[in-house]
Structures are given as C-alpha cells and as structure tokens.
Amino acid sequence: MSATTKSVRKLIASTSAIALVAAVLTVGSATTANAAPTTGGTLYMLTHADQWEHPDPQRLYVGRDIAFFNTYVYRNLVSYKPATGPNGATLIGDLATNTGVPSNNAKTWKFTLRAGITWEDGSAITCEDVKYGISRTYAQDVLTDGPTYAISMLDVPTLDDGSSAYKGPYKKTGQALFDKAITCSGNTVTFKLSRTVADFNYAMTYPAFSPIKKLKDTGDKYDLRPFASGPYKIDKNVIGDEMHLIRNTNWKKASDPIRTPYPDDIVVQFGLAEELRDQLILSDQVPNAVNLDALLPTNNKTFFADATKADQRMNVNDPYVRYYAMNLSATHMDCLEVRKAFFFALNTQALIDLAGGSVFYGAPGDSIMKPNLGPDYAPTTGNIHESFWSINGNPTKAKEFLDAAKTKCPAAYTRATSTGITMDLPNTATNQKGSVLIEDAMKAAGIVIKFNFIPSGVYYATVKDVTKQNDISSVGWGPDWANASTVIPELFIKGGGGNYTQTWNDPAYAAFKVKSDKASAETNRAKQIKMWQELGQTIMDNYWIGRPVFTKTQLVWGSKVAGVGFWDPQGTFLFPALYVKN
Amino acid sequence: MLKYISRRLSYTIFILILISLVVFLIFALLPADPAALTCGKTCNPQVIEANRHRLGLDVSVWQQWWRFIVGLFQGRTYGEAEALIKCPAPAFGYSFNRHECVTKIIADAFPITLSLAIGAFIMWLSIGISLGVLAARFKGKFVDRASTVFVLIGTSLPTFISGILILLFVVIKFGLVNPLDLGNWANPFTDPLGWLKTFFFPCLTLAFAYAASYTRFTRSNILETSTEDYIRTARAKGLSEKVVLRKHTLRAALAPIVTIAGLDFAGLLGGAIITEGIYNLAGLGRLSIRAVLVDYDLPIILATTLFAATFVVVMNLIVDILYAFIDPRVRVG
Amino acid sequence: MKPFLQVKDLCVAFPTEDGQVKAADGISFDLNQGETLAIVGESGSGKSVTNLAIMGLHNKSKTQISGSVTLNLPNQVIDVISSTEDEVRKLRGSTMSMIFQDPMSSLHPYYSVGDQISEAWRLYNSGSKADGIKRATEMIDLVGIPDAAKRVREFPHQFSGGMRQRVMIAMALVNNPKLLIADEPTTALDVTVQSQIMQLLKDMQKEFNMAILLVTHDLGVVAQVADRVCVMYAGKIVEQAKIDEIYYRPAQPYTVGLLQSIPRVDQFHGKRLTAIQGQPPSLINLPQGCSFAERCEFKKHVTGNLCTEVAPLLEEKADSHFARCHLSAAQIQDLAKVAK
C-alpha cells in the first residue's frame, strides 16, 4: 500500500488503523473467538470521520476501508484469507477460481471467473464487468484518489507527458489500446503487462481491480452507492450521518469461499464527536459496536488501564513508519554530516512521550521498513545502534558532526548554524508542542531550526511539491503489501509516489537506483529479499531519513462484539470474523 | 418604507457579491492547490491539470468567481460526456468530496441548523429574559444573587465544556436519550417527540451561554430604564407597579434585545460549530468546519461562508425593520 | 373650610453610606382650591423631594418619611403618608397629577401621545380604547395643540419641546385633578415657549379650579403666576408668605439675597450683581445653628453667636408672613435697602 493519499489519510487520523503482518508483535490477543459465532443482530461501527475514504472500488486506497468493503459489499478476483496471524496474508481466489496464472516471465496473467457469482440484482458478474471496472482507473480526472497499478502495470502505451494513451470509459480516447491489454475469453480474463510483475496477484487484492456493472456506473456519484456483489448491500449511505448495510439476498454462499455474514445489519455511525464516540465505548452504552478510530489519548490510557475491559481491546504494531524526510536537494541537507548531526541531536524519548508514550505510540526504529513487513526487513547497523546514539539525544556527538561539516561542506554548515534549517510540520497542537522540544534539542547541538506549520488537510500535497517542500519534512509511509517493492522505489526513486527525500542529487543515488530496479524485476523471492535488505541498509548509512519510529495502534470494541481479530495484511479488524453475541 | 426596504435589499445584494469575491480571493491566496489534493500515487502534472480543469480551477480567480455568480442563476455543469454532472440553479457548486451539488448539501443541513438555532433562541430568550426580569425586580435579593451565579457560570463556561458535561451526565450517565439517536433528523411537525429527542439537549447547551448574557443584559437594562423620567411619569399617572414594569419598563428595556438577539440568531444560522460537533448534528456548522479542516472542500467552504454572511446581512435588515416597528423614533421623520 | 391640601411636619430622609440626608425637614404648608403656591429654591433645597412625597412616589424601602400630607376631599380625608401604597396610587392621576421639568424624557418614546393620554384616562374611566383616544384628542385640542385629530397618533419625538409639555399637561389633566404639581415645568424650554406654557397653566387652573403647586427656581416665573410663595433652603422652608410680601417685604436674608442676585431685563443695575457668597451646606452635616448663617450678610447685626448656635424657628413676622430669622422683618428690610 503505497501512495500519499493513503499515508495522508492514515497519518492524519494518527494511529487510526491498520498493520500488515503484525502477528509477531501483537500485544493483545489475536482473536477473542472462543465460542461458536452467532448469526444475527446489528453490528455498529463508530467513527469521527464523515464518510469512508471512498466506497467506489476504483477510488479506494485505505486498508481499513478496503477490508470493510471487501468483506461486506464487493468482491475482488483475489482476496486475502480471513485469518489472523501470518495466514492472513495468504491469497485465495475470490471471484476467480484461482490466484492467477502467470506466464511470459510474469508479463501475462490469467484468471478464471467462478460460476454462480452475481450482482445484487441477480445478474451474473462477467469478464466484461471486470474489464470495465479496471478501465475506470484510467478516468483519472473523474475518479480521483485510487491506486493506479493498472496504469503502471498494464500494457497500454503512455504519451510523451507520461500519462496513459487511454483516457477511461467516459472519454473513450484510446479505447482500442486498452481493449488489447485486457481480453476476455468466456470466463477467463487475460492481463497483458508492460513489464515483469512477479507479485501482480497481490495488486489484485485492491478493489481497483474489482468489476463494475457498466449500466450501474454513475461516475463521480458511484462513490455514494457502489453496486454490491458481496453478502451485504447498501441500504442507506448519508455522509456525516450513517451507512446502513443489509443482507444481499442475491449473494450465494456457495460461490464464496471467504465470507460468512454473521450480523443481520451493519450500521456505521459517521461524524461522531470524538469525545462522544469515546464515551460510548468507555461506558459500553453501545455494546455491539466497534470503534473504527483510535480513542483520544487520555481516554485510551483510561480504557487500557481498566482490567474489566481486557477483552475489549488490542494494542498492535501498525504498518507505518514515521520518519523525517531529508530534502537532499536542499543546500542544507545535501551534507551528510549535517544530516547526522540532526539524527543524533534529536531527543526521541521526549517526542514519543508527547505523542502518547512508547506503549501506545511506538518505539524508535532502525529502517524504513518494519519487522512486521515480513522478510524484507532486517535489522540495520549504525544509526540508532551506534554506541553514542541516545534516546534522549546526544548534543555533544551532534556537535562533532556539525564541526566536521564545517570543513566538508562549509555552505551547509553556515546555513545550519546561522540562517537555520526549516522543518515542515502539519499544524496540530501536538506538533506545536513538539516543535519546542525539537528546537531545544537542536539548540543544544548548535543547530538553528525553524518550523513551517502547514494546515493538516493539505500537508502532504504541499510537501510533495518540490518547490514548496523545506529542508526536513515529518512524514510517514506504509507498504501496500508485504513486499518492499511498495516501499523503497516509491520513496527513494525519482518518480515514486512519495519521494519526499528528493534523492536524485545525492552521490549515492545512481548506484541505488540500479539496484532498486533490479530488485523490482527479480522473480526469485529469496534473491529479492536480500537486495531489499541491502538497500534498506544503504538508506540508513546515508542518513536519507531522520530517526524512524515504528508506530502502534489500538483497537477497542464493545462487550457484545465477538470474533475480534487483527487482519494483518489489511492492518485492521478481521471483519469477516466479527459477530454480535446473542 | 417599501422604497427603503428595496434600497436596503439592493445594498444587501451588493454586500453579498462583495463577500463572495473576497472569499474567492482569500482561497485563491492560500498555499494549497486543490487540484494537487485530488491526485493519487502516480501523480503527474497531466493528471493535476485534468483535474484542475474539471474542478474549474484552470481559469483566473475572477473568471472562477464570475462562473460562480452565473451558476447561481443558470446552474452549472461539471465534467463531460457520460461523466457529466449537472447542478440546477441556484448552483453553489459541486462537492467532489460529497458527490453532491452544494445547494442540495446545504438544503439538507439547513433544517438541522435552523432547528437548533430556533430551539436555542426560544430557550435562551425565555430563560434569559425571565431570569433578568426577576433579578431586576428583586434586586439584591436571593433571586438576583442566584442569577449572578448563573450569569457567571454561563458566560465563563465555554460551550464545548458545558456541552460535554451535559452529554456525559444527561445522555451517557442517565441515558435520557439513546446515544445512537443523537443527531437523527426528525421533522418537528410530523414527529415532534423525535425532534425533541434530538434537539432538546443541543438547544439547551447552546442556549446556556446565551441565556446567561441575556440575563445580565435584561437585568441591567431594566434597572437602567427604571430610572428614566417616563417611568416616573407612568407612576405619577397612577399605574400599578406591575403595569409600569410590564407596559412601560419592559417595552423600552427589551427593545435593544431585538437587535442583539437578531444578530445572535443570524450568527447561529451559519452553524453552531461546537454544539453541532458535540451532538453529532449534521448542520451547517459541522459541515463548514469539516470542509475547512478535514476535506478542504472549497465549494462547501465558499457556500457556507456566503450562506452565513447572507444571514447576518439579511438579519441586519430584518432587525432594522423590526426595530422601526418597536421604536417610533427611527420610523418616520 | 379646611384647606384642600395640608402638609404638616413633612420630613424626608435618605440613609446613605456617609450618613442620613435630610432632604426635607419639617415642611408645613396649606394649599387651597384654585390657588397657586410656588416653592422656590435652588437644587438640593428639598423642593422636588417634597413633591414626590406628596405624590407618594418615593421608594419606601429607601426613604424615611414622617409627618402628614392630608388631602381634604369632599367625601373623604386622606393622609398620603400613612395610607397604603394602593390607596395613594389611586389618588395619582385622578385627584393629583404631576408634570415634570423635561417633557422629552418624561414621555414614553415608544407610545403615541394619544395612547399615553388614553392610558391615564382609562385607568379611572370605563371606556374603550377608541373612547380613550377620543378623550385624548379633546385634551390635546384643549391644551392648544393644533390639528389634534392627527397629532394624537404621533409620537413624542415628533413634537417640539413646548408641545411636549402641552401633552404632559393634557395627560395630567385628563381626569380633572384637584391638585397639579408642576415641577420646574418651563426650565427646559425657551423663553417664548415658557410664557405660552405658563399662560396655559393659568387658563387650565381657571377651567378646572385646580390647586397648583409650582416648583421652580425662577423668581420671574413665580412673579408671573403665584399667589403664595414658599422659599426653601437646605431642606427647610425659610420663608412663606403671599407673593407681594415676598417680593416687596422679604423677611429673610436668603430671600433678600435671591431677589438681589438676579439680573432684571427691565432694569439696568449697573455693573455688579449682589451675589450670595459661598455654597449651600451639605445636607448630611447641617450646621448647628441657622443653615444659612455661613453665607448670611446680615448675621453681623445679630448679637453674639446666635446665628451659628441657635437655629431660628419659622415665626409669623407679619400677617400670614412666616420667616426663619433671628432678625425682625423690619430690620431685614432696612438692611436690604442699604445693601441695594
């Protein structure tokens, strides 16, 4: 799961969701299901948000929301197994009978549709529906925000300006080119890719590849009520109020190897004031509800300190890494010594305490990847493992690096000690307080630092703009699936979706790019893992990122909700297992 | 009088046009690029430009503003071909975030805000004025001192605290209202009980702070008016204290409240941001605050700002006209 | 026959933080039907306080009132001071009425003059609102406001100062009162208007056979309309007599000072006025002796420290001529001539 949209959403909602392969570090029990699940009842979901990110499958990019819609409303060709722990990352044919058959050095993929799969009106789901659905990704001006794997992977020519020659099903420009990339033969869908994509079937877990019935497509407004293919359909969806799901009578259990619909109704309560939402959970006034958000910090502490709530909470590692992106194209930060001085001067403990403490917020990390990402992560050397690294900051050592910069890169030194380094921060109360802590730590090391507070809603859009980004930006990232191919190229290769470090001017960049490209195309997973691990070390050796934090998230729910587990690949509740106790 | 009203109306329209222009300019000057915000992972300039065009942001601020004005009268369309979106006049724009014409969004949110505002208005006027009258009538006595405490609490306690207190103790602790029913819209004419369930406590919260300041205001106005010569005249006529208070003192003491109450009410029609937030009411206040802080939804920000401004300006006009009926001195020369 | 109004030993005091303010102290006078009594004095001399006490308009919880104010009505005798609030209220606007100094602020700005007059009438007469307006129109016409039918619907701000005072008079007279208290009725008005209003009051007095209690500081106005005069100083009556007695045979140094200190439009005095030196005393700490002693030019003619030690009583110095001074009337009149 790469992409700014996603990291924006999730990081702004702070620790609101999600983790990938979190089982290893899951603190709470992975599941509370010890009795047989019961059918019926109404399951409530509470959130402060006014709406889901996007109910429209082609526009949906947030793990929690993908898990929700994929479980209840619509189906993909391929889905993750509904299980906790590492098993949750297993792929299962959903609408397709299998998990895809690659050929031609993984440049051609074939999927065969099941028999008996239907829309909520009873009509059959066809290959044409799949093709039409994917074609909507190309209508980028109408359907904003979704992942664009289709555009980057499918064999449709690109124009000189880098955009696809196909402009989507509404304008129909370049329709013939698209029709060649996906072909239908009875129940078989064939994808032609422009390059080798060894993990193409993982991309298929994204609803962006799910079918759409053309007759039901309402363009922008499809987002209000997607046509159901799963066990529930949307009875009511009022933004800022609630979404109500009822059973889809045209869904057949026989056609679906994944889902068991337990509750009769699912009601998502939108727009709750944060304090009200928390109080509803704390007081257990709505015992059949799960909290889709994180509790407010003080309420979170209260809830986790209460022994009677032990069965209603979970504290797990989420898929995110928060870090300070060094703008390597800026004259302050192109100097390795200045970056090191910043890295070691930082008083990590104070910042973590401010954000909620190590129990709830997270701990210092040593890589851009996280242990729960899977084998692509390996512990690095240097950085936080240096003997002189201190969680409270080491101003003396930082000063040494700064002094070294004086001779090695005098321009950067002068700036860092006089005009000062400018850091971008989303404008939140926590960041306002944090900036004081950072300023104190830097002052102790002799670094002058200033802050540029940007409204939260436009933060990522602003810092992504190379002309607007300052020297250091506080950002975060989570992988799209358990492969560093959704992390390293996105963040450190020019053209990636989140290259906040503007790596391309760094002396180490050229070699890095060659190796990254090679890793992306490597079909041998063992070799690929080794390459990603080495690249991870390179990033840290060059101090392209400031001290990372491996963050955590907490899930809480009411006393009558059962079957709660953590769905690692989606980083949220294991929705398929949730049920309401009788 | 008609001439005066029509003159004031045209002045009002001019002010609103000016406000709309200012709002446009302010948002044009902000650093964030709404088109860039719509861009996903493979964000390239080409996609941003396409979206900029579709959002209508690819022309100068003046042109955007002019389109907005024209749209108010002629309606607007967005996009093209099969993805065409139509918003009939009066079109305040289309929210790509909520997939709805802004006019419809506001029309949905307004009854909620109106309910809240009217309910709170009635509550705070009745509480504030009656308490103020009692305090003035029994100046220095227990009622007066009790009202002082009320005024002190009411004016110093911010709504977000009093709101949460009411919420916690009345709604959560004593369960007087099913919390899941909070914010549910009910038509006051067909379902008055449902309406009360939803709106009673929000109105009370909102009325609380206002009632306090109206109590103070009423009390001091009555005491001040009581020393007027014409009140002495009324007594000299032989009127009883009751009649003097009711007919002479109150009439003069409460006249200025029309102005303040009118403007306070107008302010609320633009949305009671905090109260709507606390009680889960999808009114204009919450709509606009979310549009600003969460979604950066320009058309909604624009429309709610204008909407709120309209109420203030129009209410000013209404207050002036009302005042003329109350106070003959401003009526005819 | 008893006088219509008898005020006896009226004392009005206000307790304040600094001590008790004796605003009116031992006020006694009579007033007959059809007669005009002027109460003359400077601000703070107690003349308005006396009036409000007669009307029963003092706030009883903040005022100490003693003495009696007796109205000898044909079928009842009533003491305003000892009656209940309700009994006194029923006298106001019917038996006794009052007009005030500032006609603008004394009329309610939000009601038409017709409504205000009609309200006063309907309080004591059963009649519809229309009857009230009809009666108001008659009254407005009676007090000399042209175009009464139209103006009855107008509001106080649409009237000039003089016309407003006429409205006040119309309102005060709407129930044919026996007593009209006019508290500085022309002070806020221009001199041309003043003479109109005074003329009107005289006419009305004849028409209704009213007793008028005129409160003023203007000795010119007094000379114009009064039958008898009370001169007040520091809360007490210092002289009381028929009008000519006061003007031509004053028997009290303060009265003398007042008469000599005002410039007259019909006489050219020469360059200097005879001013009364000093300031009136504070009503909280009145001097032990005569309250005018400190400013009195004549006290040197009194033997010893009599003036500063013994307060003179109100004595009958000549026939129905009362004055408060240790000197005799003849002495004072002689001294006054010398001073001139």
Place this chain on the structure above:
Amino acid sequence: MSNNILELENLSKYFTTTSGGAFSRRKGVVKAVDSVNLTVAEGETVGLVGESGCGKTTVGRTVIKLYEPTAGKIIFEGEDITKYSRSKMKPLRSKMQMIFQDPFASLNPRKTVGSIIQSAYDIHGIKPAGGSENEIRSLLERVGLNSEHINRFPHEFSGGQRQRIGIARALALKPKLIVADEPVSALDVSIQAQVINLLDDLQAELKLSYLFIAHDLSVVQHISDRVVVMYLGKVMEEASTAELFAAPRHPYTKALLSAVPIPDPIIERKRERIILKGDLPSPMNPPSGCVFNTRCWKAADICRTTAPQVLQISPKHNLACHFPE
C-alpha cells in the same frame, strides 16, 4: 484702524444631515448659521441671544474653529484665520478660549484640577515664568477657589466651583477673547451671580473680550455691551444693550423681551405679553423670505417672498426687517 479683535464677515456654517427615520433617509442641509456679520471690539462683551436652534452655539464653535466654516471669513486680530490649518491655528488658540455650559462634562474626571490646567500649558508648550504650579495656584485664587484645591478632582467641587475651574483653565493661556457658551445657565441662581461677577471682574482686570452666548436675556442684558439677536441662523437685530432693551425694533426681539418674566409681581400683573404663535420652524426647511414671517404678527406678502437685508438704521443699530417697530 479697527480695534475689533474679532470680525465675522458673512459667516455661514451648513450641516448636511440624514434626517428622519430609518425609512426616509432624505439628505438635508441645515443652515445653522447663514451669512452672519458680527464684530467684537477689544474689551467689549457682545451678547448673542436667541432660542435654542437659532445657531448661536454654532457661531461660537465656528469662531474658535471647532467647526470649519462653510463660507465667509473669520478675522481675528486683523488676521484672516478662516482657512488656517490646525497647526497654524495652534498659536492662536491660546488667544481665544471657550467656556462651556456644562462644567462637569468638560473636565476630565480622572485628572486633578492642577493637571487639568497644566495640560493647557503643555499643549501650547508654555512654561510660565514663576513655574507652572505657582501660576496655577494664583489662577485658582484669581477665580475665587482655594489654591490648596490644586490636587483635588472635579467631582469634589460643586457646579459653580467647577465653572470656576473651567474659567481658570481658559485664563491660563492669557487669552484675548473668550467665547462663553451658556456659562451660567446650569448654575443655581445664587451661584450664577457669583460667576457673572467674576467674569465682569476678569474683563476689567485683564482687558478681555467676550462673545457671550446665552438664552437668558436678563443675564445677557446685564453683562453685554452690545447684543446680537439671532433667529433660525440669521441675525435679526443688533444694537447696544441699552438701545436694544429699551427700544427693540425687530418684532422678534420685541416678542422675545416681552416673554421674559420679571421678578416683580406688580409689573407682571400689568404686563401685556406678545405670545408668539406656533413653533419654531424646522431649520431643515426654513420659511422662504423672512425666516420669522411664519410667527410674525406683522408679516405681509413681501415678508414671505423677500428676505430683508441687515441694514444700519442708526449708528450701531442694525436690523433685518421690512416693517420695523
């Protein structure tokens, strides 16, 4: 050579107003002062009388340039100061001072008497020879106050004493001309005489000139050398005090004088009064011709069409009337 300290030539001051209520915002022009000619000689007191709204106060305020004149000239000590800017007026301000009706409203309640007078020095950057405190003390003595009162606040004084403070403040800068706007009308009778005497004494001692604005004709008659009668912004009659009061020629002056009550019951009983009919017309919409014609018992057609010129009918007696008495 003229020994006039002040000359007003055709002085006019118009105000534009939005009159009436909220529903009829008609713009109107009030000719508060319309072509007024007036002189004040050195050491002279000129009384300016008329009913409220006749423009007398506006004349006073325009003279000391609280208002900018609409037309005409203000000549002070031979200098045309009509167009003087604020900064050019500054040195002249000390030479002309104003005394107001309400002595309380014109004194800053938070300042002591000493600092109120001191600020007059400060504004003009004057340092009196014997030190300002000594000077202030002697000024207070001069106006009949105790010099020990220098550190008291205005509210500790009675109305008459406050007016004395106002006079002391006006005198601090040793003015030549004092514009006194109803200086005694708020005072009690006994105090009024004290203040009038004080003004008289000061004039004799300091060679002051007064422009004395008042509605009380008795006071004006007492203090003035010459009297100007105004009606609706225009001068009706102007003459020496003795002549004007003994033999008024303008019907308005006559009516005005006849209305003044005389504190003498016998005279009052015998007096015939001229009762003017009707009210003062609205200054927004003055009568055409002679502005007095609507209330004048002698008004003929010419009065309704032609405004009479102010003509000299005898030395030092000017009159604007078609049918003088």
